[in-house]
Amino acid sequence: MSATNYDSVQALGTCSYNYKIRVRVIRLWRGATRTGEEFKNFNVILLDSKIYRIHAFIPTSRAEELAQVLKLGKNYKIRNFTVQLYKPTDKFRCLRNDRQIVFTKDTYVQEIAEDEVNIPLDYFDFYGHNQLEELSNQKTYLTDVIGIVKKHDKFRDLENRHGQKQKQSKLVYVNNCNQIFLGRSNVNITFCDAFGIKFENAMKEAVETPNKVLTHMRIKAVDDTTNWCYSACTGCRKEIKQENSVHVSEACNTLVPCPEIKYRISVLAEDNTDDVHIILGDKEVRTLIMKKARNLFKEVNKKF
Known part of the structure; x- marks a missing residue:
């Protein structure tokens, strides 16, 4: 259809x-x-x-x-x-x-x-931290806050003005992930009770988990000696092998009559310090060229 x-x-x-x-x-x-x-x-x-x-x-x-x-x-x-x-x-x-x-x-x-179907993985509306006061003065729409934790006080117990015991977590967010367009700004945030506990646990998990590194690089060259795509199972999404003209997924032990085609491109990239070889996966290449591997595969086959 x-x-x-x-x-x-x-x-x-x-x-x-x-x-x-x-x-x-x-x-x-x-x-x-x-x-x-x-x-x-x-x-x-x-x-x-x-x-x-x-x-x-x-x-x-x-x-x-x-x-x-x-x-x-x-x-x-x-x-x-x-x-x-x-x-x-x-x-x-x-x-x-x-x-x-x-x-x-x-x-x-x-x-x-x-x-x-070609549907993006996600979509967001972004606002600057300097718009939070305006957003907080209305109750029609919910507002999320995205930023980097600049300061984080210890989780503490307190008693509110009604005599009820509460837990509280205070922190300072800074939106320096997009300061060129929105302007760098701080915002004070307080989480209470169950949500505060959930946030504290997430903070501990983040500390215990190895950090991911974000860097800006320029692609200098593409390695044309390696295959730019591979066949993947439509079920488990893992790479599959071809045996006697039949595609077999070893990961889930099934035959795959119509495998997916996914990108895997080796490139040489650089920043202002050094060069590095990087393997770009299917998601990354699709984001760069806005085209699925299967469509490009058909175009290449038509030319030859």
Whole structure:
């Protein structure tokens, strides 16, 4: 079925029920009561190939079934759902959108392969730290904070003005990851109780886990003596071998009649200190040239 048979998330209205969309699940979560008990229903954020997002609500009646189907990062065909406008009184929306999808008993969901549709892995809206005060003065939309921890006080116990015991974590964030466009600025943050405990545990795990290094480099040359792509299993995604004209995945012990084609390119890169040989994987090459390996493979074969 061609892409023209599917609806854009941007075009979804409240007057129809027979919409069909192809989307990626980029967020998935459950709400909770004040005591921390999770609801059975859950929520997802869906992203389509035109980079439009929408929040979808899965009610309790479908939650158990669809929790086994909908997975973070996967692509799906979805049809037969309702679209509802938010009420003016609805607070803490996760997207700047005036509508949401609600799954029904007739909503159909089917996972699709990564190469069947070209949907980005994620999408964000960014604001400067100097806009936080304005964002904090409204309750219509939720706000996340991204930055680098500049200062972190010890987790401590305290008693609030109502005489209740609480736990508190204070820190200072700095947004120097994008200071050219947004201007470097600090923001004070306080996490309390269960969320503060979760943050503290994440901080400890980050300290115990080896750090990843981010660097800016320029690609000088591509090694044309090695293959620029390889065949991968459509199930486990691992590299497969060809035995007697048959593709076999040793990782999951299966035959693969139509393997995926993925990039693996060896390049020589440099910064202002030295040169280094780097292997660019499928995700990195697709990001650079905006083209899937299978499509490029077909183009190359046509020329010869």
